[in-house]
Amino acid sequence: MSEVPTIRVVDVHKRFGSLEVLKGVSFEVHRGNVVSMIGASGSGKSTLLRCINHLETPTTGDIFIEGESLCFRGDAAGSRAPRPLSEINRMRRDLGTVFQQFNLWPHMTVLGNVIEAPNRVRGLSRKAAAQLGGECLARVHLEDKALEYPARLSGGQQQRVAIARALAMQPKVMLFDEPTSSLDPELTDEVLGVMRELAADGTTMIVVTHEMGFAREVSDRVMFLHNGLIEEEGPPDQMFGAPKSERFRQFIAKYLY
Amino acid sequence: MGNWQRLVWNQRDALFSGLVVTVEICLIAFACAIVGGLLLCLIRMYVRPLRPVAIVLIEFFRATPILVQLLWVNYAWPALFGWPDTFFTAAWVALALQSSGYLAETFRGGIEAIPRGHREAAYSVGMRPMLVFRRIILPQVALSTAPSIVNQFTVIVKSSTLVSVITVQDLMFESQRIVNIWYEPIEMLTATAAIYIIIVFLVSTAGKALSDMLRRRFGIAAA
Numbered sequence: 339m340s341e342v343p344t345i346r347v348v349d350v351h352k353r354f355g356s357l358e359v360l361k362g363v364s365f366e367v368h369r370g371n372v373v374s375m376i377g378a379s380g381s382g383k384s385t386l387l388r389c390i391n392h393l394e395t396p397t398t399g400d401i402f403i404e405g406e407s408l409c410f411r412g413d414a415a416g417s418r419a420p421r422p423l424s425e426i427n428r429m430r431r432d433l434g435t436v437f438q439q440f441n442l443w444p445h446m447t448v449l450g451n452v453i454e455a456p457n458r459v460r461g462l463s464r465k466a467a468a469q470l471g472g473e474c475l476a477r478v479h480l481e482d483k484a485l486e487y488p489a490r491l492s493g494g495q496q497q498r499v500a501i502a503r504a505l506a507m508q509p510k511v512m513l514f515d516e517p518t519s520s521l522d523p524e525l526t527d528e529v530l531g532v533m534r535e536l537a538a539d540g541t542t543m544i545v546v547t548h549e550m551g552f553a554r555e556v557s558d559r560v561m562f563l564h565n566g567l568i569e570e571e572g573p574p575d576q577m578f579g580a581p582k583s584e585r586f587r588q589f590i591a592k593y594l595y
Numbered sequence: 596m597g598n599w600q601r602l603v604w605n606q607r608d609a610l611f612s613g614l615v616v617t618v619e620i621c622l623i624a625f626a627c628a629i630v631g632g633l634l635l636c637l638i639r640m641y642v643r644p645l646r647p648v649a650i651v652l653i654e655f656f657r658a659t660p661i662l663v664q665l666l667w668v669n670y671a672w673p674a675l676f677g678w679p680d681t682f683f684t685a686a687w688v689a690l691a692l693q694s695s696g697y698l699a700e701t702f703r704g705g706i707e708a709i710p711r712g713h714r715e716a717a718y719s720v721g722m723r724p725m726l727v728f729r730r731i732i733l734p735q736v737a738l739s740t741a742p743s744i745v746n747q748f749t750v751i752v753k754s755s756t757l758v759s760v761i762t763v764q765d766l767m768f769e770s771q772r773i774v775n776i777w778y779e780p781i782e783m784l785t786a787t788a789a790i791y792i793i794i795v796f797l798v799s800t801a802g803k804a805l806s807d808m809l810r811r812r813f814g815i816a817a818a
């Protein structure tokens with residue numbers, strides 16, 4: 339395949355002090371693919387996502403977004419300098435992130451949350467941004483909540499607004515970090531439903547999740563992270579149908595009941 | 596009632612001019628305290644090399660009694676810095692200093708109470724740090740600390756009664772002056788107390804209404 343991967347993670351290590359959380363992770367995500375990342379608590383899933391959108395700087399290794407290095411600015415001579423924050427900010431626009439805790443800005447309306455970055459970062463007029471924002475809210479089925487404040491919405495609705503806010507930057511890839519983990523069980527379906535629709539529309543996604551059903555049905559590929567390494571990966575049918583590693587077998591056994 | 600008429604009502608012009616001075620001093624001090632408090636807070640939190648300076652100033656302003664502060668600004672500053680040049684200025688500067696120390700800590704509390712995720716969500720849509728501060732942090736701090744800020748105004752009003760010691764002709768000064776004409780303090784002091792109570796009551800009621808409104812609208816708890 340000659341196509342440049344949307345995301346290419348190359349041998350990323352991350353240590354916090356003496357604790358090495360990521361121990362050399364490499365993988366690629368191609369356009370339109372959905373990759374689910376699963377693994378026990380503390381295995382480094384969030385840290386890996388945070389490295390991809392550069393909320394954490396990898397200790398070593400690099401991430402390429404459509405072939406462009408996120409961590410370094412290379413010149414023709416081949417020397418590499420750390421990429422300045424201004425350029426990282428530009429590259430971050432291509433990465434939509436959805437957090438476990440929603441992280442909506444409570445002082446802005448739903449629409450205000452969604453259009454903030456298109457308006458202030460991409461420089462769309464408020465009118466154009468509002469138009470775009472309305473479309474994004476429609477994708478998460480919340481057009482009618484545009485003028486509410488986040489505190490008045492249910493957790494599931496807040497998370498869908500957070501998805502719309504990320505979509506509004508028209509990112510090349512969406513990163514989800516346990517988007518349903520802080521929701522009541524009856525609210526997870528509405529969020530997973532929206533994510534299924536995004537996947538069906540061809541959105542490129544990396545999803546950290548404990549929802550095995552979602553991982554199995556929606557993803558093109560599943561990665562099992564263990565102690566900072568990708569222990570096993572493959573298409574979901576193969577992963578869940580015929581797990582190879584003992585650790586992954588034990589891990590999914592907990593979810594079968 | 597004759598006494599009240601003679602001792603209070605007939606003195607209303609003097610009381611009113613005192614009241615105007617009190618309100619002026621308090622408003623100027625309040626505005627400066629907000630700006631000064633925010634500056635001190637930002638320096639303390641984000642300007643590493645100046646951090647110890649900000650901490651010392653904040654603690655100094657908070658720890659010194661207002662009377663000491665007032666005398667210090669009034670008598671020491673002109674010698675040290677050649678300013679302030681009027682008692683009126685010295686009065687609001689001293690009040691502003693003290694409140695800026697308190698407000699700096701209020702603002703810091705407000706900033707630190709904002710979940711880190713709000714910032715990270717902003718960074719991850721590509722917002723620059725200055726933009727994040729202006730659009731995400733500052734408005735939330737303003738909302739969450741608004742009730743405390745309003746409360747600080749009542750502190751300024753009460754502290755302002757001391758400016759008469761440096762001969763600023765505020766409400767308290769006028770009241771004392773009138774008392775000293777006839778040596779009949781009961782009515783005058785009662786009336787003066789009533790005026791301060793009304794001001795403080797109005798301000799704190801407004802503050803409470805404001806915080807209720809904010810909570811209803813944004814679901815933001817007061818700092």
Ligand SMILES: Nc1ncnc2c1ncn2[C@@H]1O[C@H](COP(=O)(O)OP(=O)(O)OP(=O)(O)O)[C@@H](O)[C@H]1O
Nearest residue numbers: 354357359377378379380381382383384385386516
């Ligand atoms: N900023 C940090 N400083 C120090 N240690 C950290 C930091 N962030 C994460 N860690 C540690 O890194 C390890 C991996 O954390 P991470 O959040 O990536 O795990 P996770 O796989 O997302 O777990 P969970 O399923 O609980 O979200 C944990 O041991 C955590 O304590």
Ligand SMILES: [Mg+2]
Nearest residue numbers: 383384385516
């Ligand atoms: Mg996590």
